Amino acid sequence: MGRTSDARQKILGAARSLIEGRGYSALGVAEICKAAGVPKGSFYYFFESKEALALAVVDEHWAVQRRDWEGALGGDAAPLQRLRGLLEQTEAGQRAVQDDCGTVSGCLFGNLTLELSNQTEPVRGRLQEIFDAQVDMVEAVVAEARDSGEVTVGDTREAARAVVAQIEGQVMFAKLYNSTRHLSPLWDNCRALLGVTAS
């Protein structure tokens, strides 16, 4: 069992890394298995299709990112400070990948959304759930901030959606210019989107 689960993790890790670098569509199962160092025959023991692998990569990445988001947006700090923490964590995460491999990899979910939405409905559905969950989490913090008079925004759902859209747009620029400096204005931009009252 130890070796079995090890092979599955190796395939997932290799697929995640290859998808981040070159996208999903151009990858072949043989290439993924070679990068993972596992026999090609074992792929279909763990995944019934390449699409099933894509879903598993997405799920695994979200399990980690959800914990990070919950960590940043939970806790006892004032709601806007928690939101700021999330933005700083996002910037630090992109910078860490750049330091490690030389390029800003962007957001795996954003990358796959633009590449796969119109190709595979199961992946589209999973990505919808993830972005819905992200907007839920941001909205809870925005609603708290509104209740305490820190923001003036009317529709907390649309405001939270605008914040996540701003993150995705600026992360896209960070990838395009291979520079995390595009993430520095995120906090000021989100303050403006939320109509933050205090300076």
Next chain:
Amino acid sequence: MGRTSDARQKILGAARSLIEGRGYSALGVAEICKAAGVPKGSFYYFFESKEALALAVVDEHWAVQRRDWEGALGGDAAPLQRLRGLLEQTEAGQRAVQDDCGTVSGCLFGNLTLELSNQTEPVRGRLQEIFDAQVDMVEAVVAEARDSGEVTVGDTREAARAVVAQIEGQVMFAKLYNSTRHLSPLWDNCRALLGVTAS
């Protein structure tokens, strides 16, 4: 010459359509030529590589979109009304594609940015130039609006970048949910980002 240029346009049109539907990486030259209805041998008469084709698709799309953006952002209307016109035009364009082919195709430049930035430097460079030009155009309007006291924003460059990031983020959501309703809040969100003073 008439037939020659016709074949080139057929290849460009087929490539644009295939790239919008399935991305660039998974496409082969044979498939593009088949969709274009031209002999495979003729591809390399017009394009020295698949990358050269990608650049030509990007250039052709930008030539059209630049005129659209200049049309919306130029003219005699008040600066913020011109910006609003651009956002409405963006929404209408995505809706027209959806009406035509059933799916929101998103932004070709955003799609290729996330797919190709870390794979081909010439495409990355061209996409950087295009987004820089978009930010330039929006910034000119924002600066006008600031001069006339309609917006309170400090850094017009960052504000314009935030507007383009917001467009890209919401267009991504429109593609993900296959719904252009995500583009309706763009104007309110951009008003907030710019610190619009009037109601």
